[in-house]
Amino acid sequence: MFALARLLIRERLRKLSVYYGWAGYLSAGLMLALFGWAGAGAAARYVRQATAVQLESFLMSIWLGWVIAAILTGKDLSWQIRLKRLLAFPVSGFVRLYTLAFFLGFLSLPLLVFLSVVEFCAFLKSGFALTAMFTALIGIGLFVASVRLTASLARGVIHRSGLLTRPLNAAAAIACVLLSAYAGVSIFHPQVGVLLPSHQFGRLLFGEHVLRALIYMGAFTGVIGVFDFAMQHSLTYSGFSGPSAPSGRMSSGSLLLLHPSWPGPIFRVAILGWLRTRSALMLLIWGITYSFFFTYFSKQGDVVYFFLFIWVNLLFHSAFRGNLLGIDRGGIWLYYMFPVRIESTLSAKSLSLSFLQSCMVASPLVAGFLIANPPLTPIEWIRVVSFAVSGILFGEICGFYFSVRYPDPIDRTSQFDGGTTVGALIVPVFQILFLVVFALVSGRASRLLSPALYWCSLLGIPASLCVVRFAVLQTWVHTTMLGQTETIIKKLSAF
Amino acid sequence: MNLSVAATDLSKNYGIKLALNKLTIAVEPGSIYGLIGPNGAGKTTSLAILAGLIQPTSGEACILGLQVRPGNRQLLSKVGFCSPQFPFFDYLTGLEILSTCGLMHGLAPQDVKGRTKDLLEMLDLESAARQYVCQYSQGMRLKLGLACALIHAPEVLLLDEPFVGLDPTSVYRLVCCMRQIAASGRTIVLSSHDMALVERLCKRVGILHQGTLMREIELAIERDGVSAHQSEPGSHSKLESVLWEVVGTPEIKELTWI
Numbered sequence: 001m002f003a004l005a006r007l008l009i010r011e012r013l014r015k016l017s018v019y020y021g022w023a024g025y026l027s028a029g030l031m032l033a034l035f036g037w038a039g040a041g042a043a044a045r046y047v048r049q050a051t052a053v054q055l056e057s058f059l060m061s062i063w064l065g066w067v068i069a070a071i072l073t074g075k076d077l078s079w080q081i082r083l084k085r086l087l088a089f090p091v092s093g094f095v096r097l098y099t100l101a102f103f104l105g106f107l108s109l110p111l112l113v114f115l116s117v118v119e120f121c122a123f124l125k126s127g128f129a130l131t132a133m134f135t136a137l138i139g140i141g142l143f144v145a146s147v148r149l150t151a152s153l154a155r156g157v158i159h160r161s162g163l164l165t166r167p168l169n170a171a172a173a174i175a176c177v178l179l180s181a182y183a184g185v186s187i188f189h190p191q192v193g194v195l196l197p198s199h200q201f202g203r204l205l206f207g208e209h210v211l212r213a214l215i216y217m218g219a220f221t222g223v224i225g226v227f228d229f230a231m232q233h234s235l236t237y238s239g240f241s242g243p244s245a246p247s248g249r250m251s252s253g254s255l256l257l258l259h260p261s262w263p264g265p266i267f268r269v270a271i272l273g274w275l276r277t278r279s280a281l282m283l284l285i286w287g288i289t290y291s292f293f294f295t296y297f298s299k300q301g302d303v304v305y306f307f308l309f310i311w312v313n314l315l316f317h318s319a320f321r322g323n324l325l326g327i328d329r330g331g332i333w334l335y336y337m338f339p340v341r342i343e344s345t346l347s348a349k350s351l352s353l354s355f356l357q358s359c360m361v362a363s364p365l366v367a368g369f370l371i372a373n374p375p376l377t378p379i380e381w382i383r384v385v386s387f388a389v390s391g392i393l394f395g396e397i398c399g400f401y402f403s404v405r406y407p408d409p410i411d412r413t414s415q416f417d418g419g420t421t422v423g424a425l426i427v428p429v430f431q432i433l434f435l436v437v438f439a440l441v442s443g444r445a446s447r448l449l450s451p452a453l454y455w456c457s458l459l460g461i462p463a464s465l466c467v468v469r470f471a472v473l474q475t476w477v478h479t480t481m482l483g484q485t486e487t488i489i490k491k492l493s494a495f
Numbered sequence: 496m497n498l499s500v501a502a503t504d505l506s507k508n509y510g511i512k513l514a515l516n517k518l519t520i521a522v523e524p525g526s527i528y529g530l531i532g533p534n535g536a537g538k539t540t541s542l543a544i545l546a547g548l549i550q551p552t553s554g555e556a557c558i559l560g561l562q563v564r565p566g567n568r569q570l571l572s573k574v575g576f577c578s579p580q581f582p583f584f585d586y587l588t589g590l591e592i593l594s595t596c597g598l599m600h601g602l603a604p605q606d607v608k609g610r611t612k613d614l615l616e617m618l619d620l621e622s623a624a625r626q627y628v629c630q631y632s633q634g635m636r637l638k639l640g641l642a643c644a645l646i647h648a649p650e651v652l653l654l655d656e657p658f659v660g661l662d663p664t665s666v667y668r669l670v671c672c673m674r675q676i677a678a679s680g681r682t683i684v685l686s687s688h689d690m691a692l693v694e695r696l697c698k699r700v701g702i703l704h705q706g707t708l709m710r711e712i713e714l715a716i717e718r719d720g721v722s723a724h725q726s727e728p729g730s731h732s733k734l735e736s737v738l739w740e741v742v743g744t745p746e747i748k749e750l751t752w753i
Contacts, residue, residue, distance in 0.1 A: 256594045257604045265598035269591065276586030276627075330582040334592075334643070336548055338599040339571040482566040486549045 004089055005100060008081065009107070028109065028425065036113040040120045047121045047205060056202035057190055063147060063198035064183060070151030071158070072282050073319065077114075078105040078148050083236040094233050105148060106141070115140050122205055132207060135214065139204045142217040146197040149224040150179065156231045159278055163238040168230055175227050195220060266338070266345055270352035274320075277327055280356070283316040287360035295367035301376065304439075306368060306384045311435045313360040314391050315428050317353060319410075321395050322423020324349045324403035326410035329492045336485060343477040346403065350396050357395070361388045379454070383446075386458040387438050393465035394434050398427045400473050404480050409492050497560070499524045499651055499682035500545065505554035507540050507706075514540045516706040517554065522684060522699075527677050529693040530686040531734070532703035533742055538686035539578060541703070542653045545684065546576035558651050572600060575644030578655035579637045585629035589620060589639045592628065593646060600647035607646075614642040617668055634660035641669065652676065654685040658692055670696060694734045702741045709741045 016025075047055065070076035081101040083094075091097050118140050119133055126132030156164070157172045164172070186193025193199050197220055200213040255272065256265050274280045291309055295301065324346060325332050335345040365384065368376070376384065402423025410421075438461070445457055481488065500522040507515040515537040522528040530538045543549040545556055547565045556563040561570045583592055590611065597607035615621045618638040623631060631639065637660055644652060652673075658666050673683055673696060687693050693700060694714060702710045714734070739745070 256591055256598065257607065265595050269587065269595045272591065273584060273586060328584055330580070331584045333548060333578075333581045334583070334596070336565065337546070337571060337576060337643075338596075339568045339601065340599060341568070342566055478566075485547075485565045489548060 001091065001096060001100060004086070004091060005104060008100075008104060012079065032109055032113045036116055039113075040117045043117055043121045044124050047125050052202060052206050052208065053190070055205065056193075056199050059198040059202045060186065060190070060193060060196065063143070063196065064187070066147045067150050067154075070147060071154045072279065072286055072316075074155065074279050075319075076148050076151050077108055077110045078144065079108045080105065083232055087236065094236065095229075097236075098229055098232060102145075106144065111144060114144075118205075125205060126207055135204060135210050138214060139201050139217060142214070142221050143197050143201045146217070146221045146224060149221060149228045153224060153228050153231060156228070156235065158282075160235055164231060164234050168234055172227055172231055175224070179224075197221070264348070266340070266348040267352055270349045271355065273327065273349075274352055274356055277320070280317065280320055280353075284356050284360060287313045287316055288363045291360065291364040292367045295364040296371055299371050301368035301371065303376065303380050303384060306364060306376075307387055307435065307439055309364040310361050310384070310388045310391060311431060313364075314357060314395055314431055316360065317357060318395075318428045318431065319421070319424040320353060321399040322402040322425070322427035323406070323408055323410065323421040324353070324399055325407045325488070325492060326403075326421060329409040330489070332407075332492050333489055336489070341478060342481045343474050346400065346477055346481065347474065350399055350403075353399075354392050354396060357392055358388075361392070379446075379451070379458075382455065382458050383442055386462055387435075387442070389462040390438065390465055391431065391434060393462060393469050395427065395431060396469050397465065397473060398430050399423065400469075400477055402427060404477055404484075404488070407488050407491050497524065498522060498557075499526075500528070500556070500558050500684055502541075502545065502556040503554055505541065505544055505551045505556055507537070507544065507549065508552045513706050515544070515551070518703075518708050520701055520708065520711075522682055524682055525677055525680045526698040527673060527683040527685065527696050529697035529700040530684065530703055531688070531690070531693055531700060531738060532686075535705075536703040537706040538703055539580065539655050540706075542576070542578070542655045542684065542686060546574060546653050547571070548576070572647065573650040574653060575647065575649035575651070576653045576655075577637070577640040577644040577657060579633070579640070579659045580655070581640060583628040583636060583639065586627055588625050588627055589631065589635075589642075590615070590624040592639060593624075593642050596643045597646045602647065610646050611642075614645060617672060618642055619662075619665055619668075632660070634662060634665070637661060638665060645672075650681055652681065652683045652685075654683065656687055657685055658687055658689050666692070690732050690735045690738070694732055700734060702738055704742045710737065712737055 046058070050058065066076065081104060083097055083101055086097050086101070091100075115137070119136055122132050122136035123129075153172055154176050157169070157176050161169050161173075183193070183196065186196055186199075190199075195216060197217045200216045200220075204210055204213040204217075256268050275284075291313060295305075295309065320327065328335075335342060338345060365388070402421075406422040408421040442458065446454055449457060498521050500520065502518055502520050505515055505518040506513070518537070518541055520528065530541060532538055540549060544551050545558065545563060547563050547567055547570060550565060558570055559573055561567060561573070563570065587595075593611050593614065594607050597610060598604070602610070615624050618641060620635060620638050620642065623635055628636065628639065637657070641654070641657060644654070657669065661669065670692065673685075677683060685693075685697075697714055700712050700714060701708050702712075712734075
């Protein structure tokens with residue numbers, strides 16, 4: 001077991017080294033250290049001042065947000081090991097494999113930073129008591145495990161039900177529905193959510209009923225863990241490596257042959273590709289429905305609100321935006337064999353993703369247009385739309401750069417697909433900067449410029465980004481992709 | 496004489512490893528040229544260079560008089576390339592991938608439909624055509640790759656190990672198809688480990704070893720289809736004997752501990 005654990009850790013380190021190199025390590029380490037330092041200070045202040053109820057409600061938001069993000073993106077910050085791949089090793093019993101993968105899952109840099117922050121807070125809050133640190137450590141483990149197991153269970157039910165036995169599928173689905181209903185009720189009536197790990201973790205950090213809190217958290221994690229174990233067992237020994245049920249007969253491909261011939265086949269096939277990528281599709285559905293209904297029912301709708309919603313929707317696909325070729329892996333070779341310019345194929349992928357993002361971004365705007373009271377003025381609408389278009393174009397520009405420079409394969413057959421590549425990490429950071437700069441500059445310009453000039457500047461930003469995207473960048477992509485054909489195909493594991 | 500494929504002093508280095516060393520070949524139109532050699536001899540690298548997917552470290556190659564270089568669109572419409580090492584897009588069906596290839600090559604949708612049907616039929620992929628590629632077996636993926644390489648009726652076909660993982664019926668059909676292609680004046684360059692098939696198909700064979708073209712031999716082609724090939728330990732085909740001569744006869748090491 002230890003030999004296998006050592007082997008897996010060594011393989012992970014090598015992979016990380018190939019993917020990111022020392023520059024990646026350094027920048028990720030610096031970012032996380034900064035985040036940890038700032039987070040620890042802010043969290044310590046908050047924990048010192050907050051009441052128990054406030055802390056529980058705060059932890060509830062973190063827990064729910066974390067679970068939803070993990071279900072949607074397949075990333076829960078922990079190290080995901082595909083159990084099926086471990087079957088090649090002579091480890092007796094699935095329990096040992098599962099346990100190994102479970103504990104190794106905690107060896108992840110972001111999780112270790114999170115752990116340090118919470119430990120620091122617990123240490124301060126308890127007046128430097130070592131026992132508090134120890135119980136907090138167990139609490140963090142159970143808190144993270146509850147997120148990971150809940151997300152794993154939900155993703156299994158949503159994506160891989162075809163590979164599960166009927167009773168197991170039904171049991172897991174019922175567990176998911178009950179848990180969602182319970183969490184949903186707890187949002188509106190926090191006193192009901194006593195069984196949720198967030199509630200008990202708050203108690204634990206406050207030093208109240210520590211033992212009871214640990215027992216509750218352990219019980220919750222244990223129950224979900226039993227379901228997940230049964231599901232993973234079934235999936236691991238299902239005999240299928242593909243993501244869907246083996247009997248499924250799919251589309252006839254008529255979308256590709258439809259008239260009119262515009263948009264071209266490469267765009268259509270790119271759209272199909274995104275729609276059949278689980279994470280991309282789930283994010284699309286979530287982005288459209290949540291944005292629309294939240295805006296519609298909360299009846300909010302000022303400029304800042306729309307800016308934030310647009311920005312969040314753009315962030316959703318960052319993992320793909322920053323690594324457009326990752327999903328295709330070795331399939332990229334086909335692009336080189338098409339008798340069209342190589343940048344056209346990448347452009348089609350980027351544009352098709354922008355099409356999905358536009359649908360998501362349009363959703364809160366439509367809801368806002370229907371209900372906003374008082375409604376936005378025309379110039380405010382222009383500002384919002386200008387930000388939306390500019391944000392998409394800016395994302396395309398960043399995406400092009402990182403996709404071509406840092407292509408990494410994304411394993412689609414993995415239950416937790418969606419790679420965390422350099423682009424996936426940096427594109428969101430750039431999007432944050434873009435939001436801040438755009439909001440500040442456009443706000444200041446509205447006061448300094450005449451209305452006519454202000455209109456021009458709002459239209460000018462997306463127009464100039466458009467020029468960069470469609471004129472300047474295309475040439476760069478062409479030269480770089482052809483110059484690095486071999487590297488790109490190799491990195492995406494064709495050879 | 497006009498050559499279909501002409502490579503002069505093609506070399507390729509992967510870091511300090513010399514994968515291909517001054518490869519020079521000339522292939523005439525209407526012929527099938529085979530590349531054989533042990534694993535890591537440079538067969539895939541040679542074909543990938545000819546397909547414009549890899550930039551050679553030195554040397555140059557021409558296909559139908561056109562300079563081989565990455566992104567040469569004129570060339571791509573005349574060349575079909577297939578390798579078992581290339582995975583496809585997991586979430587597209589075989590039919591969609593094939594149709595896209597046809598459309599990308601500028602074929603009319605009607606032609607795409609017809610050719611797709613024919614190719615799927617020939618390669619026995621009809622029943623799997625509407626399934627996602629991630630559900631395909633290795634052989635089915637290879638067949639799809641072959642279909643993609645063939646759909647635009649290229650002048651030159653570059654096939655990297657086209658028989659790997661194929662069932663006997665598909666091998667038979669593919670061999671017949673290759674002969675038909677060659678008979679129509681088109682050219683095929685293939686690499687394979689199946690000596691019997693190479694012997695039956697190819698007019699000329701190059702033996703690669705450690706990146707170097709060690710020998711080229713002319714073969715008399717049998718035209719009677721593919722017959723069952725039986726080989727017993729110790730009895731080698733002509734081509735196999737030449738290969739052993741070049742790369743050395745393999746020693747049989749007995750595992751005394753079994």
